[in-house]
Amino acid sequence: MTSSLSLYAPRESGLHRLHPLTKLTSALLGVVAGIALPGVWPNYAVFLLLLVPLAAWARVLPDFGRVVIKIALPFALSLFVIQGLFWTGGTPVVEIGPLSFKAEGLYFAAKTTGRILVVMGSITLFVLTTRPDQLMIALNQRGIPKTFTYVLVSAIQLVPRFQAKANAILDAQRARGLETEGGFVQRIRALLPVSIPLVLGSIVDVEERSIALEARGFSHEGPKTSYQVLVDTPIQRVARPVMMLGAVALIVGAIFVW
Amino acid sequence: MDRLRKDFTTITWVMIPVAIAINMALGFLVFSLKIPILYLDTVGTVLVGLLCGPLAGALTGALSNFAWGLFGNPGYVPYFPVAAVIGLLAGLFGQWGWYKKWWLWIFGGGLITAVAGAILSAPINAYLQGGVTGSGTDVLVAAFRAGGASILQASFLQGLVTESVDKVANYAIVWAIVKALPVRFLARFPRYENVRSD
Numbered sequence: 001m002t003s004s005l006s007l008y009a010p011r012e013s014g015l016h017r018l019h020p021l022t023k024l025t026s027a028l029l030g031v032v033a034g035i036a037l038p039g040v041w042p043n044y045a046v047f048l049l050l051l052v053p054l055a056a057w058a059r060v061l062p063d064f065g066r067v068v069i070k071i072a073l074p075f076a077l078s079l080f081v082i083q084g085l086f087w088t089g090g091t092p093v094v095e096i097g098p099l100s101f102k103a104e105g106l107y108f109a110a111k112t113t114g115r116i117l118v119v120m121g122s123i124t125l126f127v128l129t130t131r132p133d134q135l136m137i138a139l140n141q142r143g144i145p146k147t148f149t150y151v152l153v154s155a156i157q158l159v160p161r162f163q164a165k166a167n168a169i170l171d172a173q174r175a176r177g178l179e180t181e182g183g184f185v186q187r188i189r190a191l192l193p194v195s196i197p198l199v200l201g202s203i204v205d206v207e208e209r210s211i212a213l214e215a216r217g218f219s220h221e222g223p224k225t226s227y228q229v230l231v232d233t234p235i236q237r238v239a240r241p242v243m244m245l246g247a248v249a250l251i252v253g254a255i256f257v258w
Numbered sequence: 259m260d261r262l263r264k265d266f267t268t269i270t271w272v273m274i275p276v277a278i279a280i281n282m283a284l285g286f287l288v289f290s291l292k293i294p295i296l297y298l299d300t301v302g303t304v305l306v307g308l309l310c311g312p313l314a315g316a317l318t319g320a321l322s323n324f325a326w327g328l329f330g331n332p333g334y335v336p337y338f339p340v341a342a343v344i345g346l347l348a349g350l351f352g353q354w355g356w357y358k359k360w361w362l363w364i365f366g367g368g369l370i371t372a373v374a375g376a377i378l379s380a381p382i383n384a385y386l387q388g389g390v391t392g393s394g395t396d397v398l399v400a401a402f403r404a405g406g407a408s409i410l411q412a413s414f415l416q417g418l419v420t421e422s423v424d425k426v427a428n429y430a431i432v433w434a435i436v437k438a439l440p441v442r443f444l445a446r447f448p449r450y451e452n453v454r455s456d
Contacts, residue, residue: 007330035386071333074392078399082390086403112388119386123332132328147271151317154275155325162283170287180291187293192434195284195301199435202276207443210272218268 007067007127015058019232020135021142023126025240030122032247034115036254040107043114051121060128067124072116079109132156137228150218162202169194265311265448273310273447274318277302281322282329294394296424303341304348304371304432308357309447312349319345336386340378344425347371348432352452363433368426375425376417380410389413395420 010016015023030051037043055064083105090102136149173193174180180190285299303322307315319341326334351357351367383389389409390396395416402412436444436453444450 007328067330067332071331071392075387075390078390078392078396079388082396082400082403083388083409086400088403088406088408108388116387119336120332123327123335124330127328127330127332147266148321151271151274151278152321152325152328154272155278155321156328158275158279159282159325159329162279163286166283166287170290184294187291188296190291191287191293191298192431194287195298195431196435196438198283199280199301199305200438202280203439203443206269206272206276207446210268213272214268218271 007063007124008131009060009063009128010131011059011129013058013060013129015054015129017231018129019230019236020130020138022236022240023130024135025243027122027126029243029247029250030125031119032250034118034122036250037118038254040111040114043111043118047114047117047121051118051125055125055128058125058129060125063128064121064124067128068117068121071120071124072113075116076109076113079112080106083109083112134228134230138230141230147218162198165201166194166198169197262311262313265314267448269446270306270310270314270448273306274314274321277306277318278322278325280305281318282325295420296427297420298424298428298431300341300344300425300428301431301435303345304367304428305435307345307348307350308352308432308436308452309444309449310349311449312346312353314448315345315347315349316342317345319343333387333392336382337379340375340382343374343378344371347374349449352449355452357433357436357453358455360433364426364429368429369422371429372418372421372425375421376414379417380414383413383417384410391416 030046033046034043037046052061052064055061084101085096085099085105087102087105087108090104092100093103093106094101133153136153140146140149170180173190178190178193179186181187280302281299284301285297288296288298299322300319303315303319306318320338323334323338323341326332347370348367351363351370356362356367383391389403389412390399398416398419399412402415403409407415441454444453
């Protein structure tokens with residue numbers, strides 16, 4: 001059920017074998033840590049000493065590195081340039097012609113880049129090592145209604161198909177003489193002849209899907225059985241509440257201590 | 259409250275993932291056509307808000323951002339409250355009959371959503387990403403910062419500019435889509451009264 005466009009990377013690793021909720025909890029802990037930790041160095045330490053080794057253990061280090069760099073680099077560049085140069089009332093450190101880099105701006109850029117690395121890194125590591133359908137089953141078992149998880153699973157399956165359809169419609173319209181390069185207005189006008197057929201075409205099967213779901217007892221109340229079995233160990237069952245407490249402690253620390 | 263629960267029929271539950279997929283497909287389309295300023299990634303959200311009510315719209319928005327995360331764009335994930343509010347507003351505007359007057363829907367709906375979106379996303383952007391977007395619109399951020407605006411203000415102003423254009427376009431596309439849909443299909447949605455022309 002995974003597609004080439006979804007981020008999940010199937011590997012044989014201990015991290016992959018962990019229960020999905022354990023990974024979700026640790027991702028949440030990572031996000032909270034990225035936001036709550038003070039200063040510059042703690043976030044970089046968490047990233048280099050915790051997230052990167054975990055990615056290596058999960059054998060997804062190349063994918064991890066690629067995604068994180070692709071996301072963090074534009075922000076880092078913008079941060080250092082914009083906040084470094086235009087920090088209001090800052091102390092200049094490096095001069096470049098009429099402008100100068102301010103120390104406070106550079107410090108802010110370094111701190112925020114560290115935060116981005118940890119927050120996005122945690123989410124990315126979670127997505128790389130968690131099978132979406134297993135996550136949905138785990139959530140179902142904890143009480144999240146089936147309708148919610150159906151929606152996400154269905155969306156994940158539909159997205160690559162829709163993108164392929166959008167490309168196909170784009171090519172078809174181009175073959176009919178649609179101009180898609182050139183000026184701004186030109187390209188805007190190219191949008192409607194592609195988006196309208198895409199949406200209308202996909203809405204046709206909305207009716208059929210709802211009939212199919214009804215025929216499978218979708219809106220029927222009551223428990224349903226699952227084909228997949230998820231493995232949960234006692235250590236993980238203890239680790240999850242501990243991680244939640246850790247997240248709360250970080251938040252308390254961020255508000256009251258530092 | 260009961261009205262909101264009745265909004266979630268089977269067709270609503272089927273429409274939501276389709277809307278999420280529409281959001282992502284159009285977002286990618288805009289990206290590959292290299293159109294600046296526009297994102298067009300909330301067309302599905304607004305559509306569901308209009309046809310299935312505010313709560314369904316809010317859910318579509320929030321889940322869309324998580325779906326982006328699953329597809330390799332974790333940067334979207336923290337903004338899910340903004341997307342939820344966009345869906346909520348679309349549902350409210352539909353409920354108030356704004357769709358029936360095209361100018362009210364496209365400009366009233368679009369611009370109010372833009373302002374709300376800019377107000378809500380500025381603090382998230384300022385806190386998590388230091389007020390920059392990592393894309394071409396950072397030129398605006400730089401200009402506002404050079405003019406003395408705080409990080410929060412610069413982020414809000416940048417958001418206001420881009421969102422105004424983008425959300426009006428979103429609402430316009432939704433209007434065009436609903437106009438093109440057959441009545442037989444529209445009549446099955448819980449909020450059909452929002453769009454029927456009597």
